[in-house]
Amino acid sequence: MKNQSPTNFNIWVGKLKEAIVKTIEPPIGYAINWGRIWSLWPVHLETACCSLEFGAASGPRYDVERFGIIEAFGSLRQCDLMVIQGTVTRKMAPRVRMIYDQMPDPKYVIAMGACAITGGLYFDSYNVLPGIDSIVPVDVYVPGCPPRPETLIQGCILLQEKIKYTKFR
Amino acid sequence: MSDIERLNSMLPNSLSVEESREKGILTLSVGPQHPGSGHFRLIIKVDGDIIVDAEPDPGYVHRGEEKMCEYRNFMQNIPHLERPVIADSCSILYPYCLAIEELLNIEAPRRAKFIRVIMSEINKMIFELYWLGIYGIFLGHSTMFMWPMADRELLIDLAELASGARVTHAYFVPGGVRNDLPDIFKDRAVRQLKYFRNRLNEYSKVFYENPLFIDRTKGVGILSREDAINLGVTGPVLRGSNVPYDIRKVEPYDVYDELNFDVKYMKDGDCFARAYVPYLEMYESVDLILQALEKMPDGPVRAKLPPNPKGKVGEVFKRVEAGRGELAYYVISDGTQKPYRVKLSVPSFRAIPAMRKLLIGARLADMPAIYWGLNYWPVEADR
Numbered sequence: 001m002k003n004q005s006p007t008n009f010n011i012w013v014g015k016l017k018e019a020i021v022k023t024i025e026p027p028i029g030y031a032i033n034w035g036r037i038w039s040l041w042p043v044h045l046e047t048a049c050c051s052l053e054f055g056a057a058s059g060p061r062y063d064v065e066r067f068g069i070i071e072a073f074g075s076l077r078q079c080d081l082m083v084i085q086g087t088v089t090r091k092m093a094p095r096v097r098m099i100y101d102q103m104p105d106p107k108y109v110i111a112m113g114a115c116a117i118t119g120g121l122y123f124d125s126y127n128v129l130p131g132i133d134s135i136v137p138v139d140v141y142v143p144g145c146p147p148r149p150e151t152l153i154q155g156c157i158l159l160q161e162k163i164k165y166t167k168f169r
Numbered sequence: 170m171s172d173i174e175r176l177n178s179m180l181p182n183s184l185s186v187e188e189s190r191e192k193g194i195l196t197l198s199v200g201p202q203h204p205g206s207g208h209f210r211l212i213i214k215v216d217g218d219i220i221v222d223a224e225p226d227p228g229y230v231h232r233g234e235e236k237m238c239e240y241r242n243f244m245q246n247i248p249h250l251e252r253p254v255i256a257d258s259c260s261i262l263y264p265y266c267l268a269i270e271e272l273l274n275i276e277a278p279r280r281a282k283f284i285r286v287i288m289s290e291i292n293k294m295i296f297e298l299y300w301l302g303i304y305g306i307f308l309g310h311s312t313m314f315m316w317p318m319a320d321r322e323l324l325i326d327l328a329e330l331a332s333g334a335r336v337t338h339a340y341f342v343p344g345g346v347r348n349d350l351p352d353i354f355k356d357r358a359v360r361q362l363k364y365f366r367n368r369l370n371e372y373s374k375v376f377y378e379n380p381l382f383i384d385r386t387k388g389v390g391i392l393s394r395e396d397a398i399n400l401g402v403t404g405p406v407l408r409g410s411n412v413p414y415d416i417r418k419v420e421p422y423d424v425y426d427e428l429n430f431d432v433k434y435m436k437d438g439d440c441f442a443r444a445y446v447p448y449l450e451m452y453e454s455v456d457l458i459l460q461a462l463e464k465m466p467d468g469p470v471r472a473k474l475p476p477n478p479k480g481k482v483g484e485v486f487k488r489v490e491a492g493r494g495e496l497a498y499y500v501i502s503d504g505t506q507k508p509y510r511v512k513l514s515v516p517s518f519r520a521i522p523a524m525r526k527l528l529i530g531a532r533l534a535d536m537p538a539i540y541w542g543l544n545y546w547p548v549e550a551d552r
C-alpha cells in the first residue's frame with residue numbers, strides 16, 4: 001500500500017497490543033492474582049506487643065494457614081506481606097522502611113493494632129510515631145488493642161479480597 | 170567500687186575496630202528483624218564459629234511508660250502499664266496496685282486478694298507457655314510451638330471468663346479487682362486445670378526428654394551461682410542457677426503466706442535448667458490456684474474509693490514475682506491525683522548483662538538458645 005506511513009503502522013500496532021491485552025488480561029490476571037492470594041508470606045517483623053496475638057493467630061486454634069497466610073518464618077526476599085504488629089517507635093521507623101524497601105514487588109502492608117494506626121494508647125508519648133502511614137503505604141487497617149486473632153484473620157481476608165480485584169500489572 | 174564499675178569489671182572488654190580487623194573478625198547484626206522474637210538487636214562479632222563479642226542493643230520499643238505515668242492519674246495509668254508485657258498483664262499491674270493501695274491508704278478485701286493470686290498465677294502460666302512456644306521456634310521444634318500455644322488458649326479462656334478480655338485484662342485495680350468472678354468460674358477452672366496438669370506430664374516426654382532439645386540446651390550457656398547473683402538476674406534464670414529465691418516466699422504479699430508451695434530450682438545453671446524451672450513452676454501454679462479456689466471466702470472484691478483519689482505524700486517500693494522474675498515499682502507521690510514519679514524495675518532488663526556474659530565464648534549456633542533462654546522480653550525491657 002502506498003499511504004502506509006510509519007505513523008499509521010504504529011497506531012495499528014498499538015491497537016493490536018490493546019486488543020491482545022484485553023483478551024488475555026482477564027484470564028492471566030485472574031490466575032496471577034489467585035496465586036498471590038493464596039500464598040501471602042508475611043515478614044517476621046515484630047514491632048511491639050501485638051506480636052503476641054499474631055503468634056496466637058498462627059497457633060493451632062486460629063490457624064491462619066488455612067486462609068493461605070503462611071507462618072512467618074521465611075526470608076525477607078520471598079515475602080510479600082508485612083504485618084506491622086503494633087507501636088513503631090522513632091528508633092524502629094527507619095528499620096521498618098528499610099525492610100519494606102528490601103521486599104520484592106508486589107507487597108502489601110497490614111497495620112495491626114491501634115498503635116500502628118494512630119499511636120493508640122501512646123498517642124502522647126515522646127517516642128512513638130502517630131501511625132505508620134507516614135513511612136509505609138497501608139492496605140488494610142486492623143483495629144484493636146491488641147486485635148483478637150479473629151480480627152486479624154478478617155483483615156487478611158479483606159486484603160485477599162483487595163488483591164482479587166486489583167488490576168494485574 | 171561503685172555498682173557500675175563492679176558490673177563492668179565482671180564483663181569482658183569489648184574489641185576495638187582495629188583489633189577486630191587485624192584478627193579477621195566478622196561483625197554480624199542480628200535483628201531487629203529476625204526469625205525469633207523481633208524488636209531487639211544483637212551486634213555480634215564472630216571468629217569462625219565462636220562469638221568473641223556481643224553487644225545487646227535494646228530500645229526498639231521504648232514507649233516512655235514512666236514519663237506517661239506522670240501525666241495520668243492513678244486509675245488512668247492502669248491500661249498502659251500492662252502493655253509492656255501483655256502475655257503476663259496481671260503480674261505487671263500487681264505491684265502497681267499494691268503500691269497505690271499503700272499510697273491511698275486502703276486495703277483490698279480478702280476475696281480480692283485470693284482472686285488476684287488466682288489471676289496472677291494463670292497469667293504466669295500463660296506467659297510461660299508462650300515463652301516455651303517461642304523457644305520451640307528458636308530451636309526449630311514446631312511441636313514445641315504448637316502444643317503450648319494450644320494449651321495456652323485454655324488458660325486464656327479462663328482469664329477471659331473472669332475479666333472479659335483475652336490478654337489485656339486491666340483486671341487489677343488499686344483496691345481489689347475490677348469485678349467478681351462469674352459463678353461458673355470455679356468448676357471450669359478446676360476442670361481445665363486438672364486437664365492441664367495431665368498435659369504437663371506429657372510435655373516432659375515430648376520436650377524435656379527429646380534428644381533435640383537436650384542436645385541444644387544441656388551444658389549450653391552455663392551461668393554459675395556467683396555470676397547469677399552478681400549480675401543481678403532474677404526469676405527462673407536465678408533459680409536455674411541454684412539460688413532458691415522467690416519473692417512470694419521471701420517477702421509474701423497478699424495471701425501467699427497462707428498457701429503452700431515450694432520454690433523450684435535447678436543446680437546446673439545451663440539453658441536446660443532455665444527452661445525446666447518454668448515447667449516445674451507451672452505445676453506449682455496449678456496447685457496454688459486450686460488451693461486459692463478452695464480457701465476463697467465470699468464478700469466484696471473492691472474497696473470503695475472516691476472518683477479521683479489523692480495519694481499521701483511519700484514513696485513506696487513494692488515488688489512481686491512475675492513470670493520472668495522480680496518485678497518492682499517505685500512510686501513517689503506529692504499529694505496530688507497523679508504520681509510524681511513511677512519507676513518500673515523489670516526483670517527482662519536485668520538479663521542483659523548476663524546475656525553478654527553468656528554469649529561471649531559460645532558458639533554462634535547456641536545464640537538463639539541462650540538469648541531466649543534468659544527469659545528476655547524485649548517490650549518489657551524497653552518499657
Ligand code: SF4
Nearest residue numbers: 086087113114115145
Ligand atoms: S495496639 Fe495495644 S497491644 Fe498493640 S502494640 Fe499498641 S499497645 Fe500493644
